[in-house]
Structures are given as structure tokens and as C-alpha cells.
Amino acid sequence: MDFFNSVIEFFQTGGTFMYPILVVAALGSAVAIERFIRLHYERHTNRTMWDKLQPILSSGDFDRARNLVKQDNSSVAKLLSMGLARQGAVRRREDIEIAMEESMMEITPQLEKRTPYVALFSNIATLLGLLGTIMGLIEAFTAVANANPAEKADLLSASISVAMNTTAFGLMTGIPLLIVHALLNSLTGEIIDSLEMVSVKASNLIDSSTRRRFEIDAPASEKKAENKPVKKSEKHSKAQPEAQAKTEEQQTETA
Template identity: 70%
Template sequence: MEIIYSMVAFFQKGGLFMYPILIVFAVGMAIAVERWVQLNLIRQRNRKMWGQVQPLLAEGDFDQAREMTNDDKSTIAQMLSMGLARQGAVRRREDIEIAMEECMMEIIPQLEKRTPYIALLSNIATLLGLLGTIMGLIEAFTAVANANPAEKADLLSASISVAMNTTAFGLMAAIPLLLLHAKLTSTTGQIVDSLEMASVKALNSISNSSKRQFPAG
């Protein structure tokens, strides 16, 4: 309980700027949690879908793979569906690759959406903390100017201590948001890498199947 009382006292001493910092932190955490849940769901669905469709691609059963990807809503299924649709129509590797790259250009912004706001909110929390400290120092020096000379040192040190609370709280809010932003960016990169790997493997399977059906010479 003492820790809670200390936190409450720390927050109350910081002044009005503690509230916007808290709001910024709460918004940033809400976005981070939502993105974390979504990215993990996307990754799990992609892994499940790839585990089902990879054997079909390796066997050259593109009709079954096409039907499976059309019925699935995962990002990897969307990408493979575009490529397999071209495979059934033209069979040219370049056209299939372009189709999957076009789909990737639509998928990547969906994976990255709202994540940059976390870094932005982290910077805002830091700046609000600094602004709160500066405003607190201005008030402190104004109050000290009219104070009794014997009390100036004590009053100034107490006022500066209170003013620094906003900077400390701003950094306490900003650091976790920055770490979460880095983790989400890394997770997004891993998903994109897995999609690119699946694209290359699918293209290789299609090319190998075409060579078996239409051998050179």
C-alpha cells in the first residue's frame, strides 16, 4: 500500500501536465496491445495456412491449393491466391511473381497500420514532460522572486523537485512505448519475411511443376 500512496503522491505533485502524459500513455498502450494481438493472430493463421498448402504446392496440386487459399482469409492465403490465380491462367513465372508482389504491397500497410503512432506518442509524452518541467520552473522562479530571502533556497529546491516530476513521468511513459514499438516493428518484419519466403517457395514449386510437365527439348 505504501508504494501505491507514493505513486499517487508523486502523480499529484507533478501538476496538470501529468494528466495529458497519462492520457498519451494510455492511448499508446491501447494501440500497442491491439497491434500485438492482431499481429500474433496473423502470424498464427499464416503458419497454419502454410502448413496446409505447402504440401499441395510441393506435389503440384495447384487446383486444390487454389481452392484452399480462396476460402481462407489469412494474409498468406491472399498472396498465394493471387499468384495461383495467375498460374492457372498464364503459367508464366514473371506474371505470377508480379501478382504476388502487388498483393504484398496491399498487405504490408495493413500490417504496419497504427504502429508508427506508438513512437509518435512516446515522443509526445517526453515533450509534455519537459514542457511541464519548464512551466513548473517558471512558476517556481516567479514565486521565489517574491519570497522571503531566508526561505528562497528551500522554496526553490522544493519547487524544482516538484517540477522534475513531469519529466520523470514523461520518460516513464515514453520508454515502454518505445520498447513496444521496437517489438511490434520486429514482429511485422518477421511476418513480411515469412510472406516473402512463402512467395519464393511457391514460385519455385510452380516453376518445377512446369518443367516436369513441359521438359525442355
């Protein structure tokens, strides 16, 4: 109870600027908690989705992969949906990579949004604390000017200690928010790096699966072409040049 009483007394003696700092602390904490929950959820769903997609892409079952990413809302699914859609239309690796880069440009702002607000609230809390201290000092010196000379020293020291409460509370709010902002940036960068790694791995898997399928289909198509029966029209067209050559030889012999 003594701790809570001292906290309440500290807050009450800080003046009116303690309330705006408290509001800023609440807003910054709310944004930080929301971002932590969202980013941890994104990291978990991305890992789960990639673990499902990797063996499917390795096997070359692109239709199944397309159906799987359509049913999921993770960042990995959004990233690969563009690449797999382009894979169904074209075969070039460059086009698939460009499609995934375009999707990456859409995903990155969604991961980074609202994170800068945490640093903003940290700076606002610190500045409000300093402003509260300055205003408190102004009031203290104004009150001391009209006070009894014998009480000026005690009154000034008490007023200054009260005015410093806002600076202390502003720093107690701003420093943790600044640390949280750094952690959020680190977590966001980790997710973005993992998405870029997934993009490269998916491109390699799609490219290798496509080449492997082409190498398997090419000999089969050649065998079909060799075993294809020759039509009568083709035989007739081949026989005509031979007949013309024979008649020309006979004419030269008679001549």
C-alpha cells in the same frame, strides 16, 4: 499500500501536465497491445496456412489450393491467391511472381499500420514531461520572487523537485513505448520476410509442378498422335502425288 500512496502523491504533485502524459501513455499502450495481438495472430495463421498449402502445391493440385486460399483470410492466403489465379490463366513464372509482388504491396501497409503511432506517443510523452517541467520552473521562480528571503531556498528546492515529476513521468512513459516500438518493428519485419520466403517457395513449387505435368503429358500426346488412324481424305491426298509421279514417268518413257 505505501507504494500506491507514493505513486498517487507523485502524480498529484506533478501538476496538470501529468494528466496529458497519462492520456498519451494509455493511447500508446492501447495501440501497442492491439499491434502485438494482431501481429502474433498473423504469424500463427500464416504458419498454419503455409503448412496446409505446401504439400498441395507440391502435388500440383492447384484447383484445391485455390479453393483453400479463398476460404482463409491470412496474409499467406491473400498473397498466394493472386499467384494461383494468375497460374490458372498463364504459365509463365514471371507473371505469377509479378502478381504476388502486387499482392505483397497491398499486404505490407496492413502489417505496418498504426505501429509508427507508438513512437509518436513516446516522443509526445517525453516532450510533455519537459514542457511540464519548464512551466513548473517558471511558476516556481515567479513564486520565489515574492517570497520571504529566508524561505526562498527551501521554497525553490521544493518547487523544482515537484516540477521534475513531469519529466520523470514523461520519460517513464516514453522509454517503454520506444522499446515496444522497436519490438513491433522487428516482429513486422519478421512477418514480411516470411511472406517473401513463402512467395519464392510457392513460385518454385508451382513452376516445378507445372514442368513435371508438362513432361508427363508431352509423351502421352505424342503417342496419341502416332496411333491416330489416317483418314481416307488424307490417304487420297497422299496418293495423288504418287499417281502424278507415275504418269510423268510413263510419259517420259514413251517420249
